[in-house]
Amino acid sequence: MPDHIATAEANANFALVKYWGKRDDQRNLPAVGSISLTVTGLCTRTTVCFREDLDTDILQMEGVAVRDHRLYRVTRFLDMIRERSGRSAAAKIDTSNNFPTGAGLASSASGFAALALASCHASGLSLTESQLSELARRGSGSAARSMFGGYVEMHRGNAPDGSDAVAEQLFGPDHWPLVVMVVVTDTGPKSMGSTRAMELSRDTSPFYRSWVAGQSQDLVSARQAIRDRDFELLADISEHSCLKMHGVMMASRPPVLYWNAVTNTLVHCIRELRTSGVPVFFTIDAGPQVKVVTVPAYRDRVHAAVRSIPGVRQVLETKPGPGARIVEAE
Numbered sequence: 001m002p003d004h005i006a007t008a009e010a011n012a013n014f015a016l017v018k019y020w021g022k023r024d025d026q027r028n029l030p031a032v033g034s035i036s037l038t039v040t041g042l043c044t045r046t047t048v049c050f051r052e053d054l055d056t057d058i059l060q061m062e063g064v065a066v067r068d069h070r071l072y073r074v075t076r077f078l079d080m081i082r083e084r085s086g087r088s089a090a091a092k093i094d095t096s097n098n099f100p101t102g103a104g105l106a107s108s109a110s111g112f113a114a115l116a117l118a119s120c121h122a123s124g125l126s127l128t129e130s131q132l133s134e135l136a137r138r139g140s141g142s143a144a145r146s147m148f149g150g151y152v153e154m155h156r157g158n159a160p161d162g163s164d165a166v167a168e169q170l171f172g173p174d175h176w177p178l179v180v181m182v183v184v185t186d187t188g189p190k191s192m193g194s195t196r197a198m199e200l201s202r203d204t205s206p207f208y209r210s211w212v213a214g215q216s217q218d219l220v221s222a223r224q225a226i227r228d229r230d231f232e233l234l235a236d237i238s239e240h241s242c243l244k245m246h247g248v249m250m251a252s253r254p255p256v257l258y259w260n261a262v263t264n265t266l267v268h269c270i271r272e273l274r275t276s277g278v279p280v281f282f283t284i285d286a287g288p289q290v291k292v293v294t295v296p297a298y299r300d301r302v303h304a305a306v307r308s309i310p311g312v313r314q315v316l317e318t319k320p321g322p323g324a325r326i327v328e329a330e
């Protein structure tokens with residue numbers, strides 16, 4: 001393979017302690033650290049080819065040429081790679097997801113992690129995992145975490161240049177084989193992108209300061225819960241982090257409300273299951289889908305319960321998986 005083309009794959013990740021808010025918009029530096037789980041089953045595969053014969057970057061998603069803000073965002077990202085590698089050529093980028101498009105699951109985390117890795121290899125840049133994570137963060141904050149597999153912590157960092165705002169693996173995927181179900185409740189585009197919604201929260205939510213102030217303690221508890229495989233503690237802290245984040249959003253002006261009626265029903269269903277002794281909890285990101293976490297012994301029971309709720313479109317089952325990797329192009 002010539003050195004100007006490379007293909008990478010990266011998995012999505014779901015935050016157990018959420019990232020919400022930025023301390024520097026320009027460098028995309030998070031206001032808080034976060035902890036996530038990288039999962040199999042929701043994977044992006046991206047090929048980057050730098051070509052001297054191109055005047056501008058070409059982006060193909062699922063084989064279809066894209067010329068909107070997504071191309072702009074990818075070009076801005078590749079400009080950083082060009083600057084660092086001294087390569088000036090434009091690139092053709094082919095990217096596809098192994099999960100149904102239009103399922104409301106498009107993930108900037110797996111997308112930018114795969115783009116960061118593929119474009120570095122294609123341009124001949126040799127970076128450490130930590131530097132790759134930093135680079136992926138410039139594309140999207142949550143992408144920094146998808147560079148690593150299993151249980152991952154993203155550090156808020158303190159350096160103004162963002163060099164310490166990177167992710168690291170806490171434990172590999174085999175440390176704790178949890179089951180994560182992605183319950184799809186709506187297949188349309190989300191009402192507001194997370195970048196804009198975070199800005200609104202920071203600028204207008206009366207709860208934003210206390211959200212930021214409480215994060216260190218949540219991170220300590222989640223680290224301990226994962227280390228000790230303490231399901232109850234992880235369930236408590238994850239649901240608390242998720243509900244706090246949505247509380248911050250809802251109190252913004254204008255309010256940011258990602259939940260629909262089915263999201264709400266699912267939250268109650270999971271809470272009832274948990275009260276009846278089932279080890280299960282929910283988490284929700286910047287959209288109406290619900291991620292349900294349980295242990296293998298309760299998989300069927302939890303699956304049946306969420307599937308029976310009217311309005312649930314699809315349930316995708318995932319488990320802890322590996323980080324971003326270079327693969328052979330087909």
Ligand code: DP6
Binds near residue numbers: 015
């Ligand atoms: C709710 O990583 O999409 O999923 O850095 O602006 O691209 P940008 O934001 P993004 O935000 C993810 C927010 C979240 C919580 C999380 O994944 O921690």
